[in-house]
Amino acid sequence: MMRSGEQSVHVSTGDALVVSQHLPVMSRITQASPQEPYLAIVLSLNLTTLRELYAQLDGLQDHEKSDGAFSCSPSDAAWIDPLHRYLDMARDPTTLFVLGPQLLREIHFRLLTSSTGALLRGLLATDSYASRISRSIVVIRQQLSAPLRVPEIAEQIGMSNSAFHTHFKKVTGTTPLQYQKNLRLITGMDLLEHSGCTVASAAYEVGYESPTHFSRDYKRKFGQNPSASKRLSERRPNESSRSSA
Known part of the structure; x- marks a missing residue:
C-alpha cells in the first residue's frame, strides 16, 4: 500500500504503479514471507525520452489523459514484453550496451501509448493542470527551507490562487502547505x-x-x-x- 496525503493505492500481484510527480509518500508491504517474498521492479523513466515520443505522436493528444499523481493498474503485455527482454540483457553487458537504449525507448513508447500511461500523457501535455502542478512542485522542492509563498508560485505557473489550491490537491492529495x-x-x-x-x-x-x-x-x-x-x-x-x- 502507498499513501500520499489523502490519496492511497493498493498494489496487487502483477500490477503496475505509475508515479508522475515527486511526492513525499509512505508505503507498507502487507504480504510477504520467505516462501513468497515481496519482489518489485523499479524503472526510472526518462522525461526527455517521453517528451520526444509525445511530440512525435500527434494522435496521442486525443487519448484520455489524467491529472493525478499516481495510479495502479494491471500490467500491460505491450510494455512488459520489452521490459523482460531488457532485463534478460543484464546477463550480457555488451548486448545491453548496444541494444539496451533501443529497448528502453520501446518500453517508454509502449508505456506512453498504453492505458497505464494516462498519467504520463497528462504530465506531458503543456496546457494540462498536471504539467503546471509539476512545475510548482519543482519550485517548492528547490526552495524547501524558504517560507512558502503560494501567490508567487501560482503566478509563475499561470494559475489563480484558488485554481492552484484546487488542482494541487487533486494531483497530490494534499495542500501546498x-x-x-x-x-x-x-x-x-x-x-x-x-x-x-x-x-x-x-x-x-x-x-x-x-x-x-x-x-x-x-x-x-x-x-x-x-x-x-x-x-x-x-x-x-x-x-x-x-x-x-
Whole structure:
C-alpha cells in the first residue's frame, strides 16, 4: 500500500504503479514471507525520452489523459514484453550496451501509448493542470527551507490562487502547505538517519524556526520523536564494526 496525503493505492500481484510527480509518500508491504517474498521492479523513466515520443505522436493528444499523481493498474503485455527482454540483457553487458537504449525507448513508447500511461500523457501535455502542478512542485522542492509563498508560485505557473489550491490537491492529495511540511519532515528524517546531524540542525536545515515545533510535527507524522531516528544513526557504525569483527 502507498499513501500520499489523502490519496492511497493498493498494489496487487502483477500490477503496475505509475508515479508522475515527486511526492513525499509512505508505503507498507502487507504480504510477504520467505516462501513468497515481496519482489518489485523499479524503472526510472526518462522525461526527455517521453517528451520526444509525445511530440512525435500527434494522435496521442486525443487519448484520455489524467491529472493525478499516481495510479495502479494491471500490467500491460505491450510494455512488459520489452521490459523482460531488457532485463534478460543484464546477463550480457555488451548486448545491453548496444541494444539496451533501443529497448528502453520501446518500453517508454509502449508505456506512453498504453492505458497505464494516462498519467504520463497528462504530465506531458503543456496546457494540462498536471504539467503546471509539476512545475510548482519543482519550485517548492528547490526552495524547501524558504517560507512558502503560494501567490508567487501560482503566478509563475499561470494559475489563480484558488485554481492552484484546487488542482494541487487533486494531483497530490494534499495542500501546498501540507506538501511542503511532509517533504520537510521526510527530508529531516533522512538527515537524522544518514548524516549524523543533531535534531536542532536537521530542523533548521529543512526550514523550521523551532526544533520544538519540528519535534512535535515529527512525532505526529512518524509516531516517534526525532531523537529515536538520531539514535538509529548512532548505532549503525557500531553494528558495522561488530559485523566486521
